Amino acid sequence: xxxxxxxxxxxxxxxxxxxxxxxxxxxxxxxxxxxxxxxxxxxxxxxxxxxxxxxxxxxxxxxxxxxxxxxxxxxxxxxxxxxxxxxxxxxxxxxxxxxxxxxxxxxxxxxxxxxxxxxxxxxxxxxxxxxxxxxxxxxxxxxxxxxxxxxxxxxxxxxxxxxxxxxxxxxxxxxxxxxxxxxxxxxxxxxxxxxxxxxxxxxxxxxxxxxxxxxxxxxxxxxxxxxxxxxxxxxxxxxxxxxxxxxxxxxxxxxxxxxxxxxxxxxxxxxxxxxxxxxxxxxxxxxxxxxxxxxxxxxxxxxxxxxxxxxxxxxxxxxxxxxxxxxxxxxxxxxxxxxxxxxx
Amino acid sequence: xxxxxxxxxxxxxxxxxxxxxxxxxxxxxxxxxxxxxxxxxxxxxxxxxxxxxxxxxxxxxxxxxxxxxxxxxxxxxxxxxxxxxxxxxxxxxxxxxxxxxxxxxxxxxxxxxxxxxxxxxxxxxxxxxxxxxxxxxxxxxxxxxxxxxxxxxxxxxxxxxxxxxxxxxxxxxxxxxxxxxxxxxxxxxxxxxxxxxxxxxxxxxxxxxxxxxxxxxxxxxxxxx
Numbered sequence: 001x002x003x004x005x006x007x008x009x010x011x012x013x014x015x016x017x018x019x020x021x022x023x024x025x026x027x028x029x030x031x032x033x034x035x036x037x038x039x040x041x042x043x044x045x046x047x048x049x050x051x052x053x054x055x056x057x058x059x060x061x062x063x064x065x066x067x068x069x070x071x072x073x074x075x076x077x078x079x080x081x082x083x084x085x086x087x088x089x090x091x092x093x094x095x096x097x098x099x100x101x102x103x104x105x106x107x108x109x110x111x112x113x114x115x116x117x118x119x120x121x122x123x124x125x126x127x128x129x130x131x132x133x134x135x136x137x138x139x140x141x142x143x144x145x146x147x148x149x150x151x152x153x154x155x156x157x158x159x160x161x162x163x164x165x166x167x168x169x170x171x172x173x174x175x176x177x178x179x180x181x182x183x184x185x186x187x188x189x190x191x192x193x194x195x196x197x198x199x200x201x202x203x204x205x206x207x208x209x210x211x212x213x214x215x216x217x218x219x220x221x222x223x224x225x226x227x228x229x230x231x232x233x234x235x236x237x238x239x240x241x242x243x244x245x246x247x248x249x250x251x252x253x254x255x256x257x258x259x260x261x262x263x264x265x266x267x268x269x270x271x272x273x274x275x276x277x278x279x280x281x282x283x284x285x286x287x288x289x290x291x292x293x294x295x296x297x298x299x300x301x302x303x304x305x306x307x308x309x310x311x312x313x314x315x316x317x318x319x320x321x322x323x324x325x326x327x328x329x330x331x332x333x334x335x336x337x338x339x340x341x342x343x344x
Numbered sequence: 345x346x347x348x349x350x351x352x353x354x355x356x357x358x359x360x361x362x363x364x365x366x367x368x369x370x371x372x373x374x375x376x377x378x379x380x381x382x383x384x385x386x387x388x389x390x391x392x393x394x395x396x397x398x399x400x401x402x403x404x405x406x407x408x409x410x411x412x413x414x415x416x417x418x419x420x421x422x423x424x425x426x427x428x429x430x431x432x433x434x435x436x437x438x439x440x441x442x443x444x445x446x447x448x449x450x451x452x453x454x455x456x457x458x459x460x461x462x463x464x465x466x467x468x469x470x471x472x473x474x475x476x477x478x479x480x481x482x483x484x485x486x487x488x489x490x491x492x493x494x495x496x497x498x499x500x501x502x503x504x505x506x507x508x509x510x511x512x513x514x515x516x517x518x519x520x521x522x523x524x525x526x527x528x529x530x531x532x533x534x535x536x537x538x539x540x541x542x543x544x545x546x547x548x549x550x551x552x553x554x555x556x557x558x559x560x561x562x563x564x565x566x567x568x569x
Contacts, residue, residue: 075507107477110505110514128460135351192460216512223509224459 004322008306009160011039013084014094015046019054020068023101026057034094038158039081039306040325042118043067043074043097045156050099064104065112067097070212073105076112077121079325085304086196086219086333089210108216119152122327126151126170129192129328132225139170155326163326191320192329195222195244200301200337207302210335228316237319238312241300241334248298248338302335350531350539352524353462356398358542363401363455366546373565378403380455385510400510401455401546408470408486408558409448448473449486453557455546456509463523464546466553467508467515480505483516487558518553526552 017033024030033053035046047065067074069087074097078086084095104111111117127137143151147169154162197220198213213219222244228235242249303309305323324330354362367380384399454467470478470486478486480503508515530548531540540548547565554561 106514108513110507132460221509 006160008323008325009038009040009158009163011081011307012036013039013080016094016096017050017053017067017099018096019057020098020100022103023054023059024057025059030054030057032096033099037080039079039084040155041080041158042076042078042122043080043083044076044112044118045115047114054099054101058101061102063101066100066104066109068100069095069097070214072213072215073108075109075216077110077118079331081307082196082331082333085307086198087213089302089335090207091307115156122152122155123148125327125329132190132192133328143169151326167326189228191226191228191240191316192324193222193224193226193240193244193320194329194331195224195241196220196331196333197222197245198333198335200335226316235316236312237303237310237314237316240316240319241303241312241332245336248336298336298338300334301337302333304333305330350528352526352528352531354542354545355462356457356459358545359457359464360399362543362546363399365543366550367401369547369565370561373562378405383454398457400457402453404452406451406453406559407448408451449478451557453559454508454515455550458520461520461523463520463527464549465520465523466518466557468518468557469513469515480516487556518556523549 013036015033015035015037017035019030019032021029030053033050035049037043037046044065066076069083072087074083084091088095123140127140130137130140140148147166151163151166151170154160154166198218199220200210224244226240226244228240300312303312305319308323310319310323320330363380363382367382370377371379380401380403382399383402449470449472451468451470455464456467457463458465468483470483472478484503502519503516504519505514506517507513527545527549530552547561550559551561551565
């Protein structure tokens with residue numbers, strides 16, 4: 001568990017941040033800022049690192065910072081790694097973002113008043129996850145202000161040791177199951193999940209050809225707890241996606257039978273380890289079929305969590321316990337292609 | 345855990361059924377107001393869901409007036425007409441009490457089910473006659489004085505600005521965290537039942553939430569025929 005957590009916490013995205021041309025008042029324009037952003041962090045938290053690059057060139061006025069990628073204003077409360085996994089079909093290194101200090105698009109983005117807004121949002125998500133897992137927010141509500149602050153600071157600094165110390169006071173459970181004992185695959189409980197679904201209507205073979213996302217209306221955001229209650233069978237990642245998107249995968253099909261075979265499980269471990277060492281470098285081998293013979297079923301073109309593409313047969317309990325974010329949500333980016341026959 | 349003890353929450357399908365019941369009662373008992381409509385939420389756009397009908401309740405263009413003496417009247421006599429944003433000369437203070445300092449605001453309300461908390465959540469936004477959106481502070485000043493006080497002091501109800509779950513725009517939200525607690529109390533204390541008829545859930549819920557945002561409900565709605 002520790003290794004996977006370390007992997008997640010050390011994950012970072014190299015950013016190349018350009019000041020928007022309308023806000024450049026000096027000639028020549030300032031060079032872009034090169035920042036390594038923690039995956040589990042949030043863009044507004046990078047401001048202290050970024051501002052020095054541009055402060056001497058900004059027009060007069062009050063700063064209201066926002067980020068944009070290819071014209072799309074970025075939602076600041078989505079973790080940086082998730083934004084990257086979602087918006088860059090073909091991972092772009094460094095990731096070129098534009099920063100604005102003026103002209104906040106308040107008709108599109110909720111306001112962000114610096115670190116406090118991000119912290120507030122984080123704590124609320126933590127409460128929400130607590131409620132989902134335990135049926136109440138007591139764990140979080142009973143944390144003292146200073147403990148909450150300590151927890152938050154560990155996230156800001158991407159400091160896993162400090163986080164582990166702080167969150168021991170939180171007592172948020174792991175998703176229970178008997179996976180470790182390999183006696184049975186019974187998994188019970190609710191998993192906090194945030195699913196970002198991009199329906200790609202055109203077919204494309206190569207991620208480079210994926211059309212850019214020009215509006216958040218093209219992404220479906222599903223914030224729905226995943227309920228697991230399958231005895232005797234392994235509830236896989238694939239099952240999870242199908243459960244969360246009944247509109248697409250619901251009626252005709254039964255979720256796949258899990259592989260109870262220890263051997264196949266062993267080999268999966270290796271594959272996972274291999275994938276873990278290459279951050280997001282994995283190519284899309286072939287489109288991951290939903291296993292149906294029908295041509296008109298939706299096809300999962302890509303599924304990314306923390307920059308990796310876990311095999312769909314992976315037990316969801318493993319995925320949830322190892323790849324979750326500090327606020328205990330599992331953020332999953334999925335590109336789905338639905339044949340035109342099904343669309344309205 | 346005691347299975348018979350109700351925890352104050354409801355399921356998604358119970359919410360859908362309760363919403364329908366609520367909308368019908370509202371229409372019957374609140375003729376001065378526009379009706380609540382059910383909007384189907386297309387979770388994955390361009391795909392219709394034919395499973396549990398997911399959606400939310402919507403009431404838009406409700407005119408709320410704050411007069412000088414801090415009283416808030418909503419959708420007063422005269423037309424309960426929908427404010428047409430393109431039409432600058434629509435219903436305004438002219439039809440209301442002849443107080444010159446009356447400033448009408450228009451509210452949109454959405455009651456949306458939260459799958460995480462298993463309770464309804466009220467989302468709303470407000471704008472002026474000229475179409476300009478109101479910020480959070482302005483909205484708080486428009487609300488009834490009582491509720492402004494309630495908001496400041498209560499740990500159960502407070503308003504935050506968050507993204508609408510489906511519309512990708514900033515809306516105001518009445519925080520759901522304590523909803524299940526006070527719903528449970530409400531039913532135990534007032535209704536003296538351990539578990540309510542779920543169809544009535546929204547009516548009861550709204551009897552608490554509505555006044556916070558200046559929308560009362562007539563007593564008749566609370567009485568079950």
